[in-house]
Amino acid sequence: MGGSRRDLTAELGIGSHYMRAVLLLPQVLPTQMCVEVEVMVPWSFAQRSPDLQMKGTVTFDCFLTAPKDELTIKAYTVPRYSEELNLTHRVPGCKLRALREEVRICEVPTINVSFQRDVLIQIVNGSKVRPYILRLEHNNSGKLPSSNHKLTGESNYTISHSDIVPCLCVQVWLSDYRDAVRLKACPFENMSKYQENTWRKSNLTLRPRSDILTWEFRALCDLSAEISLCWRPNRESACHDIPHSRKNVSVHVHVMQEFQGVMPHPSLCVQVRGDNKTRHTKCPYDDVTVPSVWSHVLLMVSEHSLSNFSLCVLEEGDCVPLPKSASLNMAGYLEEQLLRDVVVHHKCAKVWSPHRNLTGAVLLCSLDEYVRLRWPLAWVASLMITCSILLLLVIKKRELEGCVHSLKKDYSSTGLFQNRRTLLLYSPDHDAFKMLIETLASALKDLPLAVVVDLWHRGDLDNLGPMQWFHRQRLKVVEEGGVVVLVFSKAALSACDDWFQSKPRTTGSMSWKDPHSAFAAALNCVLPDFLEGRSSGRYVVACFEDLFNRKKIPVIFQRVPVFTLPSQLTDFLLTLSKGVHTLPKKSLLKGYSQKISSRLQDAINQCRTEESNLSSKRQWGDLSSETSSSDYNRDSLEVHHLL
Template sequence: MQAVGLGLFLLLMPRVGLRAPPDSVSCSQGLSCWLLEADVLCSPGAVGLASGPVLVPTQMRMESVLHCAAASDCSPCVKVELQLAVLGPQEEVAGEGVRDGAGMDALRHRDSGPLRSWVLLSVQTYPSSRCVALEVQLPRTLARPNHTVGSLWFHCFEAVLRGELHVTSYTSPRYREVLSQTHRVPDCSWPAARAAIRLCQVPRLHLSVGPEHIVVQLQDVPAGQNFTMWFYWNQTSGLKGLRTEKGPQNYSLPSAQLLPCLCLQVWPDIPDPPRTSRCPFTQDPMAWTRLWAQAQLKLRRTAGRLSCSVLVPCAVPAELVPCWRLKRAGPCHELPHLRQALTLPTLHEFGTLQPHPNLCVQVWSGGRVQLMQCLLEGAMQGQPADLLLMETRDPQGNMLLCAMERGTCVPLASSTCMGVAVGALEQQLRRDVQAGQCLQVWDAEGSVVGTGWACSLEKYLRAHWVLAWMGGLLSTFCILLLLLLKKENLKGWLKMLKEDYSSGGVLRGRRALILYSPDHAGFERLVSTLACALTRLQLAVSVEMWSRAELCAIGPMQWFHAQRLRVLQEGGTVVLLFSRGAVARCMEWLLWKQGERLPRDDPYSAFSASLNCVLPDFLAGKAGGQYLVACFEDLLRPADIPELFRTVPIFTLPSQLPTFLLALAGTAAGREQKSSLKKHSLWIGVSLQRAIRECQLQKPDGHCPAQASALPGSGQAPMGAKSEAGELPPAMGST
């Protein structure tokens, strides 16, 4: 059977016209192998039964190697490895198929020669195919039935970069299934090919960015080789070519074209060349700055709806964020659930929004606002200082209203961003919404939060001040009536009034900034009582509760910096009015360590923002002459104030009101002024005691107990409570 197979194999016609590199065959120890024919016609044929032991390939593996005519003139080819095993005689059994026969003792026949096998390797690739014939022998003494006896290597089949080869292997005649495998040749990124294959010897690109031009230089250019350079923008709509250069090795582009999507591609001037591409500016900050400087955001009003489009040279990851801005220079508060991913080029529509002067659209990218445009900038007619309300319904169908502030819906009872308690106007606002006197800017249909209404606060503010004036006049009338009933008290009050205004006021020309923690409404009323009493003495007082509109417009940090600078420039005083909440906030900052999570903070509290500047002044010993510390003795013990703040005078109110007022008056106060301040302290003390009792009578959840307990760690905060690095914790407010 083997002789017949060999005779048929030798009669196969060799193929002519295919050029192949020199081939070689090698095998492992114990095996002998030869290359019989490098290019023959072959066919696997049908599977036959082995009448005796035969040598067959059982596994195939391929790898890409280089075939080199010279040191730097190589071409890719594929090396094939076959593992060989001994297959014993076989027989067919009815119902069981083919199994090993009983003639395995033939391996030990003393007169038998070596096992001999003819192996065919066939390769198919576009556009040609090839088949080689190999002979392999194994001494019978080394044969182990059904065990691998060694390996055979064929070097090698010619290939091309990025090419694909399909190789099959079998014996002639064939005794088992055909081994088949597909192998893909790598491209010029293959490390072994870069220096050995001419096609892969692409020059390096060196970039020099100047103020007006970008210079691209080709380096390590192979001798006698010409290259083409292509500059293009990689956009979502496809590649946009800028220019193509040939011949020289230095190229120049205007710096205005240096954008994140600017790419370069270079290839040699040969048929079907490999190309090398680079996009070196994707992480360049200057390229991103130049990109957003060239981008444009355009708002449109189409059929009563708001839409926008973004013109940008490159595809960028960004989001469109609608927001509501009360003032031209104020912050723009995001409207929830309306963000859209930016897709180019597309017209984006906000179907639930009606155009309004307070509406703006921002483009967010890289964690910051890159572009913003408001309808007010387009000279749209309307009232630009409206309050945005959100209408929802409870399960019973009742109307619920809340104010949109800082990207969330705030209950009207807590909204004071316009300088007026909006909760007091809830019934009027509800009636105006139901009567259609507010402008609808947010449709409930398609919205996940409700219906938005823009209501003008102008009439509410006017009515608010009219009521305030009427209340003030009524209060003045009641006070005068009470004083008339007590003639002696009236004389004393008139005398003090004469002292205040005939002499220009006891504290006229002095200025003070009162910093406090707004723990609750009762404590704020107590602070307001103290501030109003000081204002009657013509002390210029700055306090957070009287500047809520300005604080919301510019932010707490900017408000505090402006007030502190003015007070200190005019020789005034910054008063730190401590409460339990203020002590807790200071202790969090003083005990903060590097690497720990920052303390929780209210970004709209002036006291929390002021800690960024107040604490460094105390730690540096610069607080003397600029700061005073005070507390209400029935609400907080002086011992609970952190030790760091004891470097300046501490006053307990109202018992130490006379010395507190003298400290505010400064060293220039004369004898008469000091005497007048002592008399005023009696009247101010009575007002403070009344406000303190009201605070103490609140419910337990009012956080205003009759006697404040000592806070953990109070009075024991180290003077230099800093981070381990010796620095203050980072600022928690916006700078």
């Protein structure tokens, strides 16, 4: 490859001719070629210039070598009157632009990214013989491990939409050459629709020790986020920021940071906010036991000096002066008492003391003592009212028990749903339908329900397979008293028809379009429950009325409650809550169903648009390529009937 030219210096010899030998030796594979060139110089020519000087040049233009190879050039006389000339020539590597354009082994691969049911990455006009390596890495997270995958020019790599984040980048290079130039591309960096995946995959770690609370926030990509201490009076309440505790989060500083001067208390939590939403809320002291008090107030020292000392009440994240506080009816009297307890007697507990003193400290003060001293008659009145209530409870025990239970639990979503495990099973008709299911799952998770859907468990599905993954999730639902929600669509109905026709009681072969979908495999476990009468209380059937006709649901699945969404969302949520039908609960669920319905409507409209587009394409016979990716493209699936 190329020409290798070296000046040869003459040296006096004996005989009629003076001879030099030049050897060209490669140091690295792929070639083991060796060339020897002999140069004969007449003795008479050498005698004219006895001093050492250039006599001529030798050019050899066709020597096979590889980029970035090392070539050894030796020159010596025959016989050897002087020391050998020993040189090493380094061949330019593929990073030289001229070689990339002219030498085939140095070619840089190109890729094509297509967005279909999943995202496909394919090498364009790649070699069918030479192997490639495709590496996925997160551009802004150098410490996170990357993954390599082997490809040929005819194959492609598939990524689920739920696994894509904006900073996901791709490297591709030829694996059979060590100096191969790599193509690096970041095709998703300007796609804001994948930003939610970054938040969903982010993680907040808390480690309490003594009076220091250390924390670390990690995300795959750059995020604009803030972290703060917050106070949650009880599990059903919102967590409100503690003033002056908010900090900006640096995603790439992978070191534990800390809040100092923290007192362990079950109501003290940490939350992360970003894009005007609360992304993480964790309470590291949930298991801490504190003395119970009848009434307490959260105070903050707004000014602290020898000449000026003032307090304010923390109400929903704001610092309100005591006289203006809505939570203290006797603030004028209490202000003097609280100041005395804080400054002189130190009776209030320091929830957070950022400077290790009273400056800016957050204090938790009990009001029991002041209430007993200031209002003894109020206690007598309270006792009389309590006795009256107890008397009424004796008279109408059953009715009042339901009311008390409603007052305590029914007015909070946590009390209603108790984080009940809910497994969503569906068969995706198209991408828009998958987004609709994910919207429904997210809305149910916010209630909160412990929602399980295959979209959020791609890794487990790949490792276990759909059959084993669903079987494991179904056992957890049965053990924890949860519920399985079967969402029917056109694809789900087609899957049921195929299941009945494939004679599931014997081992057979079935094909499904989505390798990650658990619906097809789930039928092997679901139908025996319906056939053997074990479906009651465990299953609920639903469909979206704008996309599927309820009457088409097979009769065997109508043995359990069937709901059309979103018109029957209230009854659907009531069934998931597994509770008594009371008026307070009905009213609360109606409010939740209205919020969920508004979230679902946009996704339903997108599904209708998608189905309209698919229908139009079918009329013109233009679905040859999309049928393979949108309709049932069945791969082999082995089906076993489970008891």
